[in-house]
Structures are given as structure tokens and as C-alpha cells.
Amino acid sequence: MSLDPSFIGRTYPAVAVYEVGREKIREFADAIGDPNPVYRDRDVARSAGHLDVIAPPTFPIVITARIAEQVIFDPDLGLDYTRVVHGQQRFVVTRPMRAGDRLTGVLTVDNIQAAAGNDLISTRVDVTTEDGEQVVTAYSMLVARGTSGVSSK
């Protein structure tokens, strides 16, 4: 079953605020095995010019993946999540996320296509503070392997 191309260009309104916690950043840094003190120690972060501890470069996925679920798990899209692998990921950073940030994001479906028997969906999440300050944009491309052109039963 192929994906419904009418989803291209759809935008989903800003979601409920996510507050970035200091301990969540530490937990994430621990999980990726990165001991950098800028993720843990506010004084070190401040001496590097940040207002509080900052999050690792890929931390935004914690927020943006959840926002993207609005379309990924929409049954009308027709994506078989058990066949999904991550194809590409890009973060464009206006400033690093930091503890205390109160963030929201707007989801846009940039593209849907079929290639080599796979279904590809490209999404973009523009993350801002609740006051509208631009923080990061996350571009994701997901691949559903071997699903394109296969009739669903």
C-alpha cells in the first residue's frame, strides 16, 4: 500500500508546550555516553556563554519525533510503522536547546514519494519557544521498506 500523497503540504498546528528539564538533558547525555559537562553543570555552561545547561545536538528529536507522530501514526496516511527505518535526519540550529526552555513546534509534510519499492515521507518540525523565538528546525525522512506497490489485504 502506498502512502496517500494528498498529505503533502499539510501543516499541523503548534502542540502543547514541552518544558526541557535539566535532568532530562542529563539522562539523554548519559544514554548517548557523552560526558561533556556543558550538558550537566550550569556553571560550566554559563562560562561557555549559555544561560543554563544545553542539550546535545540530537536532543531535539525527543520533542520533534513526538510532534511528527501526528502524521506518522495517522491511519489515513497508510504508513506501516513496523516497516519503518530512518532514512535521513537534519537539524538546523538557531540556538541550542537549554534547560527551562518551554517549546512548541509546527509540523509540515514536505514530501511523500515512492522509490525502489519503498515509501518515503519527509517531514519538517519548526520548534520555537512559546513566545515565538525560533530554536531549531528538524528535517526527517522516514522509509517504509518494501511497502510501495504492495496491495494491502
Place this chain on the structure above:
Amino acid sequence: MTTAHGCAAPDYDSVDEGTELPQIDIRIRRADLVRYSGASGDFNVIHWNERAARAAGLPDVIAHGMLTMAITARIVTDWVGDPGAVAEYAVRFSRPVIVPDDEDGAEIVITARVAKKLPDHRVRVDIVARCGADKVLSMARAFVVLP
């Protein structure tokens, strides 16, 4: 500021196109996948359940692409010291990282070099991440602002 390697952080004037960053090797074991699932909220079964991974047509459990992307970023953030210097970071996941259920897990070998010096103290760093013979990330690049 010193980097994780204890060296002085690089500055724009001291780096050249072609400058190699210190290589890093990082091992991923099953327990790391469980920990990353919890921390990231990505509980896709292919990252922790062998039976589900095989049913999805994979040879075994695979690492989260985002975990591979995260550990690969360290070659840049260890080099610059302040991860806040990363202005853009992008990868293509070209091959899955298969993580067997043993003590060795999978080893990722990460190399990088300064590919281009750009205006405004920015540089483009091109990164390669390999697991065995497989290039697991392709077109991996970071744009970094140097002092």
C-alpha cells in the same frame, strides 16, 4: 575552553581545509539500546526485540539511527568543546548498525575532516561512521562556528 581530549579548542584561523579531527571509536551494546529507548522515547521494537526485528526482515536487532547520529556528533563536539557551536548537523542512514546479543556489541569507528572554510567563522566538517566494512552514515556533515 579545553576539549574532551584536553587540547585547546580549535579556532577558525588555525584550521585548514583537510584538517583531520581526532578519530573516535565507540561500542554499542544491547543495554545501550534499551537505555537510549528510555531516554529518547523511541521504543520501536526493532531496537530491542530480536523476534520483532527478524519479523520485520532485519538480520537482528539494530541500533536507533538517532543513537548512531548522536554518538557520531561527538567527534565534532569533543573537538570544539562547546556543543553549542554546532549550527547544523545532517546525516543519511545508509546501512543499519546490527547489534548482536553479546559482550562485544557493535563498534562504530568515526573519522572526520574540515571540508570547507566558510564566511563568518563557519566550517563544514565531513564525517564518516563505519561499522565493520559498512559505512553506516553517509553525507554526514556538521556546520560549526569556531572562535
